[in-house]
Amino acid sequence: MIISILCLLVSSMTTYSQNTERYVGQYALEQLGQGSATFDYYLKKKDTIFNGVFQYDQLSKESTKRVQRIISYRGEFVRNKLQGNWTFSMKNLRSIGEQRAQDYNLISPTSGNEFFLSTGFDKNDPIGNWQVIKRSFVTSKPTDTLYRSNLKFSKKHVKEHFMVDHKHIKIAGSFNDKGLLNGEWKIIHKGQDKNIMEIREYEDGAIKKHYFKVNEQMIFVDYLGLDMSKEKNKETWEDVAYDELYVAVHELANISTYQIEESDERIDQLASFSTDRIQEAFMEYHRYKGVNIWETAAKNKVDLFNKNSVSLRRHPFSSQEVEAIDAMKEDLLFIKEKLRKFDDEKMMEIGEYQYETLKKTKEIYQLITTRLAQLEQTVSITQSDALEYLKREELDHRIFEEIDFPEVIDVTFKDEQMKIKTGLPLSFDADNFKLIDLADFMHKLQQRVASLDAQAQKKLNDLLKQTKLNEIEDELIKKKDKALALYAQDIEKDTFNAYHQGTAKNAKRFVNDKFRQYASLSLDEKKSRIDEFIACFNAVIDLYHLQSDIPSRLDRIEELYTRTVWNPYTYSDMDERVKKRIFVAYDKILVPFLLEQINKEINCKDIPRNIDNFKRLYDRMVEIREQDTKHIERQVKKENDPLMLFKLLSIKYSE
Amino acid sequence: MMKSLYLFCLYSLLILMFPYKLIAQEVSEEETTVNAPSTGSWFHTYGKFRLGDKLFWDAQTHFRTAGFDGTDYFGRMAQVYNRHGIKYLFSKRFTATVGGVLRLNFSPDPQNDDFENIVLEPRIWHQYVYSMRFDHFKIFHRFRFEHRWSRSNLEGSNYRYRNRYRYKYYMYIPLNNRKLKPGTFYFSPDIELIMQSGRSVKGNFIEDLRFRPKLGYIASPQLQYAFSLMYTLGQTFDDAAVLDSRFILNFNVYYSFDLRKFKKRIPETNVKD
Numbered sequence: 011m012i013i014s015i016l017c018l019l020v021s022s023m024t025t026y027s028q029n030t031e032r033y034v035g036q037y038a039l040e041q042l043g044q045g046s047a048t049f050d051y052y053l054k055k056k057d058t059i060f061n062g063v064f065q066y067d068q069l070s071k072e073s074t075k076r077v078q079r080i081i082s083y084r085g086e087f088v089r090n091k092l093q094g095n096w097t098f099s100m101k102n103l104r105s106i107g108e109q110r111a112q113d114y115n116l117i118s119p120t121s122g123n124e125f126f127l128s129t130g131f132d133k134n135d136p137i138g139n140w141q142v143i144k145r146s147f148v149t150s151k152p153t154d155t156l157y158r159s160n161l162k163f164s165k166k167h168v169k170e171h172f173m174v175d176h177k178h179i180k181i182a183g184s185f186n187d188k189g190l191l192n193g194e195w196k197i198i199h200k201g202q203d204k205n206i207m208e209i210r211e212y213e214d215g216a217i218k219k220h221y222f223k224v225n226e227q228m229i230f231v232d233y234l235g236l237d238m239s240k241e242k243n244k245e246t247w248e249d250v251a252y253d254e255l256y257v258a259v260h261e262l263a264n265i266s267t268y269q270i271e272e273s274d275e276r277i278d279q280l281a282s283f284s285t286d287r288i289q290e291a292f293m294e295y296h297r298y299k300g301v302n303i304w305e306t307a308a309k310n311k312v313d314l315f316n317k318n319s320v321s322l323r324r325h326p327f328s329s330q331e332v333e334a335i336d337a338m339k340e341d342l343l344f345i346k347e348k349l350r351k352f353d354d355e356k357m358m359e360i361g362e363y364q365y366e367t368l369k370k371t372k373e374i375y376q377l378i379t380t381r382l383a384q385l386e387q388t389v390s391i392t393q394s395d396a397l398e399y400l401k402r403e404e405l406d407h408r409i410f411e412e413i414d415f416p417e418v419i420d421v422t423f424k425d426e427q428m429k430i431k432t433g434l435p436l437s438f439d440a441d442n443f444k445l446i447d448l449a450d451f452m453h454k455l456q457q458r459v460a461s462l463d464a465q466a467q468k469k470l471n472d473l474l475k476q477t478k479l480n481e482i483e484d485e486l487i488k489k490k491d492k493a494l495a496l497y498a499q500d501i502e503k504d505t506f507n508a509y510h511q512g513t514a515k516n517a518k519r520f521v522n523d524k525f526r527q528y529a530s531l532s533l534d535e536k537k538s539r540i541d542e543f544i545a546c547f548n549a550v551i552d553l554y555h556l557q558s559d560i561p562s563r564l565d566r567i568e569e570l571y572t573r574t575v576w577n578p579y580t581y582s583d584m585d586e587r588v589k590k591r592i593f594v595a596y597d598k599i600l601v602p603f604l605l606e607q608i609n610k611e612i613n614c615k616d617i618p619r620n621i622d623n624f625k626r627l628y629d630r631m632v633e634i635r636e637q638d639t640k641h642i643e644r645q646v647k648k649e650n651d652p653l654m655l656f657k658l659l660s661i662k663y664s665e
Numbered sequence: 666m667m668k669s670l671y672l673f674c675l676y677s678l679l680i681l682m683f684p685y686k687l688i689a690q691e692v693s694e695e696e697t698t699v700n701a702p703s704t705g706s707w708f709h710t711y712g713k714f715r716l717g718d719k720l721f722w723d724a725q726t727h728f729r730t731a732g733f734d735g736t737d738y739f740g741r742m743a744q745v746y747n748r749h750g751i752k753y754l755f756s757k758r759f760t761a762t763v764g765g766v767l768r769l770n771f772s773p774d775p776q777n778d779d780f781e782n783i784v785l786e787p788r789i790w791h792q793y794v795y796s797m798r799f800d801h802f803k804i805f806h807r808f809r810f811e812h813r814w815s816r817s818n819l820e821g822s823n824y825r826y827r828n829r830y831r832y833k834y835y836m837y838i839p840l841n842n843r844k845l846k847p848g849t850f851y852f853s854p855d856i857e858l859i860m861q862s863g864r865s866v867k868g869n870f871i872e873d874l875r876f877r878p879k880l881g882y883i884a885s886p887q888l889q890y891a892f893s894l895m896y897t898l899g900q901t902f903d904d905a906a907v908l909d910s911r912f913i914l915n916f917n918v919y920y921s922f923d924l925r926k927f928k929k930r931i932p933e934t935n936v937k938d
Contacts, residue, residue, distance in 0.1 A: 575886040575887075575923070576754075576757060577845070577883075577886050577921070578713040578715075578721055578752070578760075578921055579711070579713070579889060579919045579921070580803065580837050580845045580883070580889075581757060581758065581760075581794075581796040581798075581803065581805070582803070582844070582845045582846075583757070584845070584846050584847060584883075584886040585846065585886075586847075586885065586886045
């Protein structure tokens, strides 16, 4: 007993031995920055622990220089936790009127508005009445309360009642013991002449009924694909915050179009307005104009109250649906990009009058462009997170409108009227909606665009070539002259060797023949085939350079496959062949075989092939020099067929 | 080339003349007589196994026969040698070797019971070889020292310890190539003077003088062959004024293997040529 009393005494002494001090001066809150503050605190392991009163005021200039923003906190901490009454205020004030002197200060009256939030906390948990007031000031005096919302927390720290009073709307409702919207929520849309009553019935967070009362008539809001009963499939319901996603789900599902006589608005627009106000009101209890109000004040990150207020049933996407959603986004991007590029194409100015393909492409692209906004809208719905909360099989044309393209259109080309098939896909069936069908439609459209683009690009390249043909022909002639000069030994005399000598006659004849062949082509053929001829002359030049390298490459392999051994009897260095069988196969069979091919096959197709084969043989011989090739050496023994030797040496021989 | 050959012949002649004069001085007053030449044949294998960049294992096995009982050269088994050593390569021109020999001496008269059939003769040996490179041939100087414990095959004879001092001068002259390389026939004139010392050596300091003109062939860096007919001249044990002479057929096989790991044997290759 005595020990217990002593322990109590010691612990209480320890508690009170923490000396609380008061700080007055500049202090920075993490999200807001510097402000003037007054607070009580003590230090614990060099950490500042708020304990006692806390006041913070920050004055900053808004973008317009005359408006000043003042953010203020008032409240109390107990060991870093929010306790008791707290207020947050954000004022936008503008100095008006004449300044007057008071003691040593210059004072002027202000006008502006204020967001004021008063709350209650018990160790960071919200309690009691929370209230948001938005009001205006004129000459430093509050004149008008523009907005008021109340949220009451019960002792169990859950939301209990909610009320909004706004000049356009009045909302009142309550929550169940889990903090979810429950029971009847009455919303009054204030009109100039007559108010409109909106009723939302919630059951455990799920909206059960939603209607407007007009002249004692109930006009129900129609939701498509939205599950409104929690009785079945309870496991697929999720408690979520009344946030942007919840609002998006409601706006997507709301298909009502009823026009109320007493209002200019349709009921889906009125419902949307009230949904937005509720979401905004909930949010403003913890976030206002980008400031996370309580996380900023409480220093440490805390979830001050359960933000989940409503329930939604989720219908998870199947893997095919996920793929379809991703594919649609890619397909739309592709289509838009191609349309944009085609639209920017300068060659089209003359092209559409010259080529039927281009004219046809232009007309079809214009057709797609007229539906582009609809395509974008459709794809954007599929990209929305809200879609997963709607039953896709129940959706129809009221959400996904069918996109129809004509099969045939009239086109005038070169003063001739013609009908052309668009080749565009038939629309998906909106009344038997499936995401996969929509994706299929988008993909077919994308493929059609890709096909049109490929055809158009070919023609545009033709046009480009036509304008640049003279330049390209200059290049062709230069290549031809260079190839002839190389083999005529007019240039690079030093590198001319026996291998060049072996092919020179054939190479020169080939180049001359090819050039004559080009010269005899029609203009259209020249445009389409000039690249082929340039590539051919390039191949001859490449062959020349390969032949220049052949002696050094052969020497290199010879050197690689020669080892110098010191003979301990004659005290001499002696050269010895390593991997003899492989080297013999290379030296006696493969190299002569390839050189013969090079000499024999002087044509556009075979020159690059023979160059590649020779390079691959050389690279492989270098590569296997340091590898264990016992197995290969056994296999190449007695093998004389070059093609089989290529295979045994794992060299890809192009035939 | 001709000049080099001329100088070589002159040098060889001087060396050939030198031992006769030396022998004559040793046996000053007595007249020197040379016994009728005996015959023999030697079959030698020389192995060199490369163990490291600088080390070789030298392994030699010699089979020797002698003329006997009316059969020249191949009459009886004379000796079997097992010579092993470790060779250190100081440079490509100078090497040193140290090791041991176990020689088996067979009876000079196999039918005679007074002789033991086989007598063992152990030796310790070390040698130093220096090579001189010329444009088209090579000259070698070999100094070998042997410490031998030997006895005759006579029953009851005692072992006696002697030292041998051997100097050998030999050349490699390629015949069908300018350099010594695989596929080359070569001529190798070879002269060796073997001197001895020991308690039992009385005036017969010159044990042997060997003239061995070899013809050889280099089959590969690892294998070569040589053949020669050697003439030797040496003081007899009993009477230093009496010289023994021999004609010996000589068949040699030289081989070498590199026992180092594969990668060490191959110089670095630039793969990204």
